[in-house]
Amino acid sequence: MTKQSSTNRRKIKRILSKVRARYNVIDRPFNESDFYHICETENIFLCNGERLRVIAKQMPDVKGIRFATTKGDVLIYLKSFFEGNFDIFTAMHELGHHFCGHKGLTNLMTYSTDSPKEIEADYFAELAMSGGAR
Numbered sequence: 729m730t731k732q733s734s735t736n737r738r739k740i741k742r743i744l745s746k747v748r749a750r751y752n753v754i755d756r757p758f759n760e761s762d763f764y765h766i767c768e769t770e771n772i773f774l775c776n777g778e779r780l781r782v783i784a785k786q787m788p789d790v791k792g793i794r795f796a797t798t799k800g801d802v803l804i805y806l807k808s809f810f811e812g813n814f815d816i817f818t819a820m821h822e823l824g825h826h827f828c829g830h831k832g833l834t835n836l837m838t839y840s841t842d843s844p845k846e847i848e849a850d851y852f853a854e855l856a857m858s859g860g861a862r
């Protein structure tokens with residue numbers, strides 16, 4: 729592991745600890761109802777826009793889209809949500825972008841599994857799905 733990535737991992741762990749404390753999800757994985765509660769509290773809009781659905785259809789590998797507008801509105805689109813099989817990992821990945829303060833559109837135009845933002849969001853989701861920080 730490089731020095732850079734271990735620094736990022738410490739940063740993500742710190743961010744997630746704060747989220748766990750704020751939402752009282754201390755020693756268990758986050759679940760679907762935590763996700764809805766967090767979205768409601770953080771004013772994150774779960775987007776069911778037809779346009780995003782079209783984009784997702786054209787990009788079958790995209791499981792989720794998260795978009796922060798210049799006005800500060802945050803939108804999350806989850807493909808699995810519309811397919812009726814909620815995918816908590818992708819949901820927490822998109823929340824990872826939110827809590828890590830990533831700007832703009834993630835997971836669509838800029839998507840690359842090697843990009844630092846995606847690695848951070850994946851690590852956030854990985855930790856969020858674990859039993860809790862020790």
Ligand SMILES: [Zn+2]
Nearest residue numbers: 834835846849
């Ligand atoms: Zn992402």
